[in-house]
Amino acid sequence: MNEKKIIIKKNGPYMVKGGIPLYTIENIIDENGYPIGYSEKKLVKTGPNYALCRCGQSKNKPFCDGTHIAGNFDGREIAKVNDFSNNLQNFETEKYELIDSPIMCDHSKFCLRAGGIRNLMVNGDDESIAIAKEEAKNCPSGRLTLVDKDSDYTSEEKYEKEIILIYDNNTKKNGQIWVRGGIPVIGEDDEGNEKKYEVRNRVTLCRCSNSEHKPFCDGTHWVSSEFKANFREKWNLD
Ligand code: FES
Incomplete structure (x- = not known):
């Protein structure tokens, strides 16, 4: 094939x-x-x-x-061929990092629910983090990936x-x-x-x-x- x-x-x-x-x-x-x-x-x-x-x-x-x-x-x-990598504007809290390339955004709006993914990361409680993980996973353009700095968790499926x-x-x-x-x-x-x-x-x-x-x-x-x-x-x- x-x-x-x-x-x-x-x-x-x-x-x-x-x-x-x-x-x-x-x-x-x-x-x-x-x-x-x-x-x-x-x-x-x-x-x-x-x-x-x-x-x-x-x-x-x-x-x-x-x-x-x-x-x-x-x-x-x-x-440009490397727009994702060349335009990263990552965000982090003590435990999590959000890999974020805004130029790739298709405005699907998954990341806006419940106050938005960055606020959810800052809140840091279990419920907020569970929603933040879902939001990053569902982002179709791949603009967003959430990773746990202390484990091998990544929202990338x-x-x-x-x-x-x-x-x-x-x-x-x-x-x-x-x-x-x-x-x-x-x-x-x-x-x-x-x-x-x-x-x-x-x-x-x-x-x-x-x-x-x-x-x-x-x-x-x-x-x-x-x-x-x-x-x-x-x-x-x-
Ligand atoms: S801008 Fe053309 S399909 Fe989204």
């Missing part, structure tokens, strides 16, 4: 290679509007290789139907190589493409050179075409430009 990987076609789809299973999933929202987990994932039938829509215009979503050509889709990859299409129950919209288990994502820069993104256990890719951090989702599918601008200022992102 071919190597499992995702090749990003210039101004075109994600070409998924090597028999990577594709699933759908929905987030579960609590009474205050915060996501707290996920539904069971459901398998989508595919062949071993398939093309996922990246321009958001296909009439055969989640698969590409070629509409990007007529629609003049501008799929320029703005992200071991995932199979798989792709999951997230449906957001808050906005009733299709959300990100969740890529799990360390699947190489390989794109192309403006000069046609290969871009091999850092291989990570969790990343989320844009499928609405509007992210300003393509190929990654930056939450544009459901947050406003103003919200994103404030976020970038808060975290001092270029």
